[in-house]
Amino acid sequence: MINNYLVELNTADSQSRTKSEDWISTLLGFLTLVSILYLVSCLPTRNVSPKKNSNQVSSASFLDTDHSDSKPIESDRNITIPAESIFAEQIPSKNKFNFRAAKIELRKIYKNHPIDFYCGCGMQRIFKDGYSILSVTDDCRIATRKDPNRSRRIEWEHIVAAGHFGSQLACWTKTNCQVNGRNLRGRKCCVKTDPAFNQMEGDMHNLRPVPGEINNDRGNFDFGIIPGEIRKYGSCDFEVDFRKKIAEPREEIRGDIARTYFYMEKQYGVKIQSNYKKLLIEWNLMDPPDDWERSRNLFIEKIQGNRNPFIQ
Known part of the structure; x- marks a missing residue:
């Protein structure tokens, strides 16, 4: 009888332990599941952008905004360019700069790269006549063509000349532009009366640091190729044909100029x-x-709010 009792007691104890173990296993499984779900919820999410069309990075997309011509334009090297650009809308911009404000910001940017655009000379800050100005470095073998006061001083050049984009605005040709009792013409009228011109003039994507005399000599000329390579600026590989109104830049910056246009x-x-x-x-x-x-x-994008999409 006692033996039967012990057997029953052992059986009951075994069943109790089994139930306890089952309950503990269930609890541990639940806690493990909760832990996994918590860890998954803490993982950072990643935005997956749609895959770019390979045509978007092709140089063949740099083309005409004149959609009236349905035929493609071909270059001399048989590169076919579609008549419609991939950039169908105006690029959004937060640009509120005028020319003066843009130059202040550009000086900060070029601390990271103190090299002038046209000649590839180093740039340094010097004091002249009580003012702090940017100048090419002493080791730059640039020569003066005519104006010694500007030949080594750094100025901010509009790659697409102000006369080029300004002349397409009404303010540039306005004949009766009265400002504070004065009749202004051309660029002066646009600066004082047209916010659109001021935004274009102060767009940092179109501005580069260059020696002042070369900036003045280039003026509103287009860029191109000048046969003969007659250099008038010393070691600086930049030529100006005043008769044909063309300026020829060095090869290393020609793509930069194109993408700015x-x-x-x-x-x-x-x-x-x-x-x-x-x-x-x-x-x-x-x-x-x-x-x-x-x-x-x-x-520039961080400061101005937009980028040049032709720079890939």
Whole structure:
């Protein structure tokens, strides 16, 4: 009898332990599941952007905004460019800068790259006549053509000249532009009366640091190729043909110039003649963006609020 009792007691104890173990296992499984769900909820999410069309990074997309011509434009190297650009809308911009404010911001940006655009000379800050100015460094073998006061001083050049984009605005040709009792003409009228001109003039994507005399000599001339390579600025590889009104830049910056023109055309509707655009397309292909051009684009985007989409 006692033996039967012990057997029953052992059986009951075994069943109790089994139930306890089952309950503990269930509890541990539940806690494990809760822990996993919590860890998953803490993982950072990643936005998956739609895959880019490979055509979007093709140089063949840098083209005409004149949609009236349904035929493609071809360059001399048989590069076919679609008549309609992939950038169908104006690029959004928070740009509130005028020319003066833009120059202040650009000085900060170029602390990261103190090299002038046209000649590739170093830049330094010097004091002259009580003022702090930017100048090419002493080791730059740039020569003075005519104006010693500006030959080594750094100025901010509009790659797409102010006369080019300004002349397409009504303020540039306005004959009765009265401001504070004065009748202004051309650029002065636009600066005082047209916010659109001020935004274009202060767009940092279109501004580069260059020696002042070369800035003045280039003026509103288009860029192009000048046979003969007659240099008047010492070691600086930049030529100006005053008779034909053409300026020839060094090869290393020709793509930068082309992409700036494409940007100004897309952003502001600045017109570019078809023959000139063919040359710019060639330059864009010949001289792709380098690390500094891409970095500069990002610096400007952080300050101005938009980037040049032609810099890939």
